[in-house]
Amino acid sequence: MITKMEDKKVKAQLLEIYNLLFSKYGDQHWWPANTKFEVIVGALLTQFISWKNVVKAIDNIKASNLLDVHKLHECDIELLKELIRPAGFFNRKASILKSVMTFLVEEYEGDLDKMFLTSLDVIREKLLKVKGIGPETADSILLYAGMKEIFVVDAYTMRIFTRLGLLKGDEKYHQVQEFFMKYLPKDVDLYNQYHALIVKLGSDCCHSKKPKCDKCSLQDLCQHQAL
DNA sequence: GCCCAGGGGGCTC
DNA sequence: GAGCCCCATGGG
Known part of the structure; x- marks a missing residue:
């Protein structure tokens, strides 16, 4: 049973991670396409x-x-x-x-x-x-x-948020999606940018499937989250 | 040469 | 329903 206090904590963590990623990588301008x-x-x-x-x-x-x-x-x-x-x-x-x-x-x-x-x-x-x-x-x-209000989950999302301790790692696609959509504000632009930033972080430095990243900004996130 | 990439489907047990 | 295998090219 997740208490309201824990709810608030998870919300804050998700936004904090987002802000860190955005400040590091900036606007990703997704999707890279004309139409x-x-x-x-x-x-x-x-x-x-x-x-x-x-x-x-x-x-x-x-x-x-x-x-x-x-x-x-x-x-x-x-x-x-x-x-x-x-x-x-x-x-x-x-x-x-x-x-x-x-x-x-x-x-x-x-x-x-x-x-x-x-x-x-x-x-x-x-x-x-x-x-x-x-x-x-x-x-x-x-x-x-379609600019519809739906959060996109991919392998990086699972990998990164498991390493951050916010997911167990054995969740199904829809469970991870529900997790993000429960704790993030309902906002198409936020969903757009967040997934793009996760992919950026993942492909930039966390592509290894080994359990720990040696030198990547994910560690910054991990340390920050541990504070 | 080896590993991995912005998944999904089909098969087996 | 979990655990495999396949698809096939290209960059690091």
Whole structure:
């Protein structure tokens, strides 16, 4: 049973960590994309791959003038595989992209604004039914393309907050998500920035899966939290 | 050469 | 439901 006092303490800790990250790294300007559609394509391509590789794949799609719902929906899948090859798992990801394009065209006539007019819960449920879209990808699309109020959880979130002692480490995706959404103010901009900062911290210095970071700003956080 | 990257699905037991 | 395996390229 968590008392109200402990509630306040956790809230304060989450905001304190956020402020530390923001003061260290600043505004991350996420998502790094020009359009909502580009966010979706990026979210699908970045699955278990470094963002640098995704940029190459998206640049290839742009260079072929195919960064469009209908164009990607209709284009040859073998061509698509070649274009996204740098992003890895290209056979699977090409098929995922095709499935998502079909979904967008059939459900919303390819109109993303139409999709995001629907409620968060409805879109999320539909997205999760599309093969290749799991919780993190669905939530990234909802938050960063749809500006919906949903906190995105990823492997870094689990790793960092477990090391900070705020998570046990065996929580499910939705439990971690509920944790953040319970203790953080309901704010799309905060959710946007917080997840981006976590990824920044994670990819900057905490990418090692070893239990302790030797020299990274996470240790600063750990020390600060211990105070 | 080895490890890891802004996950997700399918299979086994 | 937990524990594996697969997907495949590219940078450190």
